[in-house]
Amino acid sequence: MGSSSNPQGLPFLLLLFLPALRELNAGAPSMSYQLTAVSAAPPGTPKFWATGWLGPQLFLTYTSGGTAEPWGAWRWETQESWFWERETWYLKTQERLLQEALRLSKGAQTFQGLVGCQLNSDNSSQPTARFALDGKTLLTFDPMHKVWLGDTPEAWNVKTSWANESQRAEKDAEFLLTTCPQKLQSHLQKGHGNFQWKEPPEVRVGARVGPESAWSTLTCQAFSFFPPELELTFLREGKPQLKPVKEVEAWPNGNGAFHLRGTLEVPFGDEGLYSCEVQHSALTSAITVKFETIGGLPLPIRTSLVAGILLFLASLAALVAFVIIYRRRHGRLVPWMFRRQRGADDVGSLLSVPDSAQDPGP
Structure with missing residues (x-):
């Protein structure tokens, strides 16, 4: 698998829109685009990037100056020749709109958007269009009434600018109510096998000594797995450890797969008594990796x-x-x-x- 052209922006966007993403991905098929524009990008990084998601699967990436590219298992999906050209055109339009909104918001550093749709059981669709400024919700779009909703001065500046663009509201409403559901249904038909894609995790463990050398912190990490559901357990002499385990949620790597890390504090010198067990649907049996003692014998x-x-x-x-x-x-x-x-x-x-x-x- 490759790596995202700008993965460092992805966690920040996910933190902001994670409740909306979970709502979109809760059982029913969904498609969403995550958009990010920054006012001052570090050297070598773009000022705009976007990722497309089919449920929890990354299927598209785009960075300013480039083209929309399929990702993960979706690189082998059979689509019309113009499909990715149309995706590129849509994301270039979003890039221009978000950068314009960022310029209108004086002093702001980041403008972000989450745009997508979800198919209901009756084949109707539920649209989503949310925008945020420096981590705070700024605007939402109502495609039925073709209006942007937001009451702050920054929100008024942005929605006034967008409303002055010829047929902007009509185009956004058409995308959310018609184009997005059509593309989602096309993916469901032509790439339905990709939704069964599974990737087994790679597991690595390590230990480091605390500042007073009385305790060691054990770290167990699972990399590049899909789907994101994974069970990570610390064992002491083969038995599940009941001590508090600090475990983060599974997060996207930026390449369509996920990673997860768990940590546990143990007495210095006892590291060799512990192991990490990982269970995942892509594995025929659990992976168990032992820790090495770093403080001598247990x-x-x-x-x-x-x-x-x-x-x-x-x-x-x-x-x-x-x-x-x-x-x-x-x-x-x-x-x-x-x-x-x-x-x-x-x-x-x-x-x-x-x-x-x-x-x-x-």
Whole structure:
């Protein structure tokens, strides 16, 4: 899979419109376009980008100066030759409108939009058109009455500008009520197999020591999986861990798949007792990855080793003391070993102390 041309803007947009996206994606088929324009883009990044979504699946990307491109499994969908040209034309129009709105909002940094539709069970559609300025909802569009709704001074400036453009409201209403449902139905017919697309996760684990070295933070991450539903569990010696686990929701990678991360704090040195288990519908069996100990052996083993070493040293000291006391009480000196050289061969033998200090006979 590729990477989005501007994935860094995606989480911010999702945070803003996540309730609306969940409403769109709640069971019924849906299609949505997420639009972002910025007043000052970092070097090498565009001032406008857009992503298209069919339910939770990314199917389209666009950046200013480029063309709309299919994404994920939708690159193999059979469509008319003009299909993507029409998508490019629509997104270029949205780019111009959002950048114009951003210029009218003095001092603003980001203008965003969520535009789409959802098919109901009776084959009717439910449109959505919401716009935000610097993370706060600014405007909504009512396609039935062909009006933009918003009461702030910035909202009045933008909707007045858009309303002055020839047939702007009529075009937006037609897109939401007719074009969007038609395109969604076309995707459902020609790319219905893509909705069964599954991608198994790649799992990585790691650990880092806390500032006081008393605790370690375990991290388990699942990458590039689809659909977004995934279960991540920390295990201690094979048993599910009941301690609080900090887990983030599954978020888009920017390439159509998702990622998720969970963290858990454990005593320093006990990392090797833990593992991470990941279950996903694309897997035939769960993936389990063990953590490596970064602080030496686990605490129970360290405690046992230290106790054993201390007991051994105490026993050795007691034995040495007993030998010394015993020999002194019986008039025997402590024997020492030394090497006596024999000629030039440097071949020695282990001897007791010289005769004048040797032990007396019995």
